[in-house]
Amino acid sequence: xxxxxIALSLTLKVAGWATALNLVxxxxxxxxxxxKRFPGRDLLDALLTLPLxxxxxxxxxYLLVVLGRHGPIGxxxxxxxxxxxxxxxxxxxxxxxxxxxxxxxxxARAAFEAVDPQFEQAARVLRISEIAVFFxxxxxxxxxxxxxxxxxxxxxxxGEFGATLMVAGSIPxxxxxxxxxxxEAVQAGQDDVANFLVLVTSVTCITVLLxxxxxxxxxxxGQP
Amino acid sequence: xxxxxxVRKHFENSKxxxxxxxxxxxxxxxxxxxxxxxxxxxxTLKIIAGLSAPDYGHVRLxxxxxxxxxxxxxxxxxxxxxxxVFQDYALFPHLTVLQNIAFALHPxxxxxxxxxxxxxxxxxxxxxxxxPVAHQYPEQLSGGQHQRAALARAVVAEPRALLLDxxxxxxxxxxxxxxxxELVELQSQLNIPLILITHDQEDVDCFADAVIHIxxxxxxxxxxxxxxxxx
Numbered sequence: 001x002x003x004x005x006i007a008l009s010l011t012l013k014v015a016g017w018a019t020a021l022n023l024v025x026x027x028x029x030x031x032x033x034x035x036k037r038f039p040g041r042d043l044l045d046a047l048l049t050l051p052l053x054x055x056x057x058x059x060x061x062y063l064l065v066v067l068g069r070h071g072p073i074g075x076x077x078x079x080x081x082x083x084x085x086x087x088x089x090x091x092x093x094x095x096x097x098x099x100x101x102x103x104x105x106x107x108a109r110a111a112f113e114a115v116d117p118q119f120e121q122a123a124r125v126l127r128i129s130e131i132a133v134f135f136x137x138x139x140x141x142x143x144x145x146x147x148x149x150x151x152x153x154x155x156x157x158x159g160e161f162g163a164t165l166m167v168a169g170s171i172p173x174x175x176x177x178x179x180x181x182x183x184e185a186v187q188a189g190q191d192d193v194a195n196f197l198v199l200v201t202s203v204t205c206i207t208v209l210l211x212x213x214x215x216x217x218x219x220x221x222g223q224p
Numbered sequence: 225x226x227x228x229x230x231v232r233k234h235f236e237n238s239k240x241x242x243x244x245x246x247x248x249x250x251x252x253x254x255x256x257x258x259x260x261x262x263x264x265x266x267x268t269l270k271i272i273a274g275l276s277a278p279d280y281g282h283v284r285l286x287x288x289x290x291x292x293x294x295x296x297x298x299x300x301x302x303x304x305x306x307x308x309v310f311q312d313y314a315l316f317p318h319l320t321v322l323q324n325i326a327f328a329l330h331p332x333x334x335x336x337x338x339x340x341x342x343x344x345x346x347x348x349x350x351x352x353x354x355x356p357v358a359h360q361y362p363e364q365l366s367g368g369q370h371q372r373a374a375l376a377r378a379v380v381a382e383p384r385a386l387l388l389d390x391x392x393x394x395x396x397x398x399x400x401x402x403x404x405x406e407l408v409e410l411q412s413q414l415n416i417p418l419i420l421i422t423h424d425q426e427d428v429d430c431f432a433d434a435v436i437h438i439x440x441x442x443x444x445x446x447x448x449x450x451x452x453x454x455x
Contacts, residue, residue, distance in 0.1 A: 118314045
C-alpha cells in the first residue's frame with residue numbers, strides 16, 4: 001500500500017510540472033496564434049493540436065525516437081550534459097506535457113480571440129506599455145477560459161498512460177505513476193492493490209474537480 | 225495651428241473596399257467631425273490617436289508631428305498622450321470604477337489595487353458624481369455613469385487633447401443635453417483641444433467652434449464659427 005502513496009506523489013509531481021510548463025507555453029503560443037497573422041499559421045495550429053487526436057503510444061514512440069540516446073535531442077543532451085531523459089520522471093513530464101498541451105493551447109487561443117481588442121486599445125491610449133497591456137487587460141479578460149483548459153490539462157496529465165509508459169517505463173518509485181501502477185497490479189493479479197490504487201485515483205480526481213469548482217472565479221475574472 | 229491632418233488610407237476586405245482621404249487644418253479648440261455612420265469618422269479619430277496607421281500623409285498637433293509618412297514618424301499611442309473616449313466607452317470590465325480611473329496613473333505591470341487612492345482620482349470622482357459607485361464594476365453602472373467614468377479615466381492622465389467618438393450616442397435625450405453641458409464645462413476647465421465625432425446636429429450646435437464634414441471617407445466642407453475663434 002505504501003507504494004500507492006509513492007505513485008500518487010509521483011503522479012502529482014509529474015502532472016504539476018506538466019501543467020506548469022503548459023501554462024507558460026500554451027498561453028504564450030495561444031496568444032501568438034490568436035493575435036498574429038503569418039504564413040503557415042493554420043498548419044502550425046494543426047500540428048500543435050495533433051497530440052489531441054494521435055494515439056498516445058504513437059506520440060510516445062516519436063518521443064523515444066527524438067529523445068532517445070541516438071535521437072537528435074537525446075543524443076545532444078547525452079553528449080553535452082550527460083542527461084538521459086528516457087526512463088526518468090523528467091521524461092514522464094515531457095510525455096504528459098505534450099499529451100496535455102492542446103487542451104491549454106486551444107482554450108487559450110479561443111479565450112484570447114474572445115477578448116475585444118478595443119480594451120487593449122483603450123489601455124494603449126492610457127499610456128500603458130505593450131507588455132503591461134497583456135498582463136493588466138488581455139490576460140485577466142481571457143483568464144477564465146484559460147483556467148478551464150489548464151484544469152483539464154492537469155486532469156489529462158494525471159491520467160496519462162500510453163506516452164508515459166513508452167518514454168519513462170514503469171519503474172516503481174521512479175517513473176511508475178498511478179495509472180501505470182493500476183495496470184501493473186491488474187496484470188500481476190494483485191486485486192487488492194489494484195482496488196486501493198483505483199480508489200486513490202478516484203478520490204484524487206474528485207478532489208481536483210472540487211478544487212476546480214472552488215477556484216473558478218465569478219462571472220468575470222478578478223471579481224469577487 | 226492646432227490640428228493639421230492630411231491622411232489617406234485604403235481599407236480592403238472581402239466585403240468592401242474603402243478609401244479614406246481626410247484633410248483638414250483647424251485652430252478650433254472644439255472641433256466636430258460631422259457625417260453619417262460609415263463615413264470614416266471613427267477611422268480618422270483612430271488614426272489621430274495612433275490606433276490605426278494611415279498609408280500616407282501626416283497628423284500634427286500644435287506643430288508636433290504625431291505621424292508623418294515622409295519623415296517616417298509614427299508615434300505610438302502611448303507617446304501621443306491623447307485621451308480617447310470610445311463610443312461604447314470600453315471601461316475595463318474586470319476593474320472597478322476607481323481602478324479604471326486610476327489605470328493610467330499606474331505604469332507598471334500591475335493594475336491599481338481596489339482600495340487605491342490618488343488625489344486626482346478623488347477629485348474626478350467628485351467632479352463626475354461617481355463617489356457612490358467608485359467600488360462598483362462597469363456592468364453595474366447606468367449609461368450616464370458609464371460615460372462619466374470613461375471621461376474621468378481619459379482625463380486623469382492629463383492628455384494633450386481629448387478625442388471623443390460619438391460620446392452621447394448610447395444615451396437618452398434628456399441625459400444627453402445634461403452631459404453635453406458637463407463636457408463643455410470640462411473642456412473649458414482643462415483648456416485642451418477637443419475633437420468630437422458625431423452624426424447628431426445637436427452636438428454640432430452645442431460644441432462646435434468649427435465643423436469638418438466627412439462623407440464617404442472624404443472631407444467635403446468646413447464650416448467655422450468665426451465668433452468662437454475671434455481673439
